[in-house]
């Protein structure tokens with residue numbers, strides 16, 4: 001394939017350009033929420049779409065980039081905001097950069113020792129998590145949170161380690177790592 005493309009970030013018609021769309025519903029990630037009673041209550045009514053990922057066409061070579069756009073819907077399960085599953089990158093444990101397109105949220109990052117920090121996911125912000133930081137995005141707003149994520153094309157997603165660490169979900173009315181002063185803003189370390 002040609003290793004060249006140029007796609008507008010908005011409007012969100014990425015499939016027109018060959019993007020592969022994956023849809024994640026609550027029943028596929030129910031164990032990740034702390035309030036299991038709220039999960040079951042919600043599933044008894046319906047199984048809501050939590051997010052959609054558009055994987056832009058790319059060759060799967062180590063010299064290429066995986067470029068995804070995620071649409072994370074607004075909502076809560078009990079007191080916990082809608083969020084992505086969260087994962088680490090297995091070898092090669094490459095970094096990831098996230099650019100906010102619309103809405104507001106946070107990228108919770110946690111290393112394998114359990115240290116938790118939070119980065120902004122907002123329009124006009126680029127947030128960078130180096131290798132070794134597992135990541136999960138939480139929609140803390142009331143609109144769709146749309147963000148672009150880029151990392152090495154040959155990464156292997158490790159969801160099991162992330163599920164075991166269970167990044168603390170951000171709850172409404174509770175101080176997030178952002179507000180507790182652990183926000184890794186600005187500084188490049």
Ligand code: S6P
Nearest residue numbers: 053068070084085086087149151
């Ligand atoms: C890929 C990047 C994102 C996520 C997407 C869904 O490295 O971090 O594109 O895949 O936001 O999250 P998750 O945790 O379900 O893969």
Ligand code: ZN
Nearest residue numbers: 087096135151
């Ligand atoms: Zn990732």
